[in-house]
Amino acid sequence: MQWVLFGVVFCGLYGVNGNRYADDPAVQRFQEYIRINTTTGGDLTPAVEFWTRLAAEQDVPINVYEYTKGYPIIVLKWAGLDSSLNSIQLNSHVDVVPADESEGWTYPPFGGVLTENGRIYGRGTQDMKSVTIQYYEALSRIKANNITLLRDVYMTIMPDEEVGGEDGMIPFLQSKEFSALNVGLELDEGAPSPIPIIPLFYQDKVVWQIKVDCYGEAAHGSTFPATNSTATGKCRNVIDALLKFREEQYIISTRATIFDAGVYTSVNLNRLNGGTANNIIPSVVSLTFDIRLGTRVNEDAFQAQLEQWIAEAGENITLTYISKNPQSPATVVSLSNPYWRAINQAARSLKVPIIPIVPPGSTDARHVRLAGVPAFGISPMANTPLLLHAVDEYLPASTFLKGINIYEQIITKLANIPSSDTSPDPSVYIVKTAL
Ligand SMILES: [Zn+2]
Known part of the structure; x- marks a missing residue:
């Protein structure tokens, strides 16, 4: 109820001219990504080509793994100073739920249209192509500033989250390629919030x-x-x-x-x-x-x-x-967890309230926690109506761009946690809450 009320209040605030964002390269890359139809089960070759090109533009290595034919898992490595430390995994999924113009879309769902009032329309603008581009832009910006982070950061992009991850996250977590990443913390998707907070999922309901x-x-x-x-x-x-x-x-x-x-x-x-x-x-x-x-x-x-x-x-x-599904454990959200402390510090420096919550549904992160790796779900979309899987899914360009700043802070803080602060065994930051 509260969410609905706040949604109504905040929806009316976007009166910005869309053209102001039209020349922004990050916005353009986001629009281009939306225009690739990646409906679950379809041909993901164009998306793999898109990421191969973007990896080359930043001169970062890219690997593509297929545990089931037609379901590529894309991994971009942003090397840190000390690869022996636990890395940070920035996960997202490339697949989107189906969308058809006949359902009543104002703009074509795979058009990536930027409107005069600064909204970017399309399937995946919230769930969750925005986040993948935001990870990329934040890391590119850190690199452009000649900053090398302490820990390795990996962007992983899954092919089938929307149908349960059977050909994506689940086999990936069991693979030697995943073990080799030596992940200390995984970030995954959260959800928009109609009120001025960013929810952080630390557990999933199964x-x-x-x-x-x-x-x-x-x-x-x-x-x-x-x-x-x-x-x-x-x-x-x-x-x-x-x-x-x-x-x-x-x-x-x-x-x-x-x-x-x-x-x-x-x-x-x-x-x-x-x-x-x-x-x-x-x-x-x-x-x-x-x-x-x-x-x-x-x-x-x-x-x-x-x-x-x-x-x-x-x-x-x-x-x-x-x-x-077996009960999924929770990632510790107290100051005893250095990864949570780092996110908390980023939130304070940005003056953005990041609030730990348990959502009613579940994401790929539940598989990650079950595999013994702590995970947080976060999508930086405060004051945004919830349009996941909805007709006319959109994200204001201003919110998209703000999210890049937020990730720049969060990624920097996470990947610079000193080695002495973290246990080499990441599973110590996970707790079972079921009785
Ligand atoms: Zn999603």
Whole structure:
């Protein structure tokens, strides 16, 4: 609610002339990147060519790895003074969710149009091509100032975040190429905020999707079996149990702050299937639930609870896990974590409030933390309406350019953390919060 209200207030403030930004090379590179259609599953060759050219322009090495054919993982290395230290990984994804002009876009979704009032329109302007270009511009600027950072910095660009990272981040984390990067901290995507803060994700809520099949005797519609022996009667019992739990969690969510979606478990009944004819009692009815576990939920206890509800709902009911992600640990957000301290210092020098939060959804960073590497999700888009995956996704050019300054500070602080300040084992900056 608060977010909506602030969004309305701040949306009206962009009255700047777009032409002022038209000659800015960073804006032009951003527009060019938006114009490459990188919808998940499509041909990413033009994007690889784009990054190969940009790497050459800055004279930095680029490697492209493919663990699944057609899913390139792009890595640019910005060498520091001491490559023996843990490096900083700046991660982003090249893929975008589908967009079609017929959905009602004011400007073509792959047009990269800069409007008179200074907005850049297109799929990926928020999620998350802006961030990739901002990393690049910030690092280029540091290099142009003849500054060599202490630690190596890697830009990694993933091909399939929008569909779960099965051909991108997941195999990459298991590869020898990833081990060789010796990553101490990963930065990943965050989200825009309609209020004047930049949220920093330090943990993700994980997804469990379950399918419940309730079986009963098929019979003529004129017969009248006991309610609890029918497929629908059994499903009603399952729904009652899960929606009662949902109601309890909903009440907790209404009391939660916008900074911690980790305190509640969301449950949504998203599909109901069954029945063959209007006059036949069905032999099977299926329910599909999407569940996002609260970050303190013990997985074994929750699984036992689910199985108990199913058992109590009746006989001949099966439970299938469509997905059952393990709980993802949290990156430490106290001053004992030197990486958080560095970001905190950058935030203070920039006078930008960077606020640690647990978002309701998840990103590639959950895989990174599970692999033992601390990760923060941050996209520097304060005072910006949330348009991820939306029609007319846009980013004000001023916000885009401000983000470059923010990354310049954050990257400089992170990559210059003295070796004595960090543990060589980055997993010490990760904690399990599930009970
Ligand atoms: Zn994204």
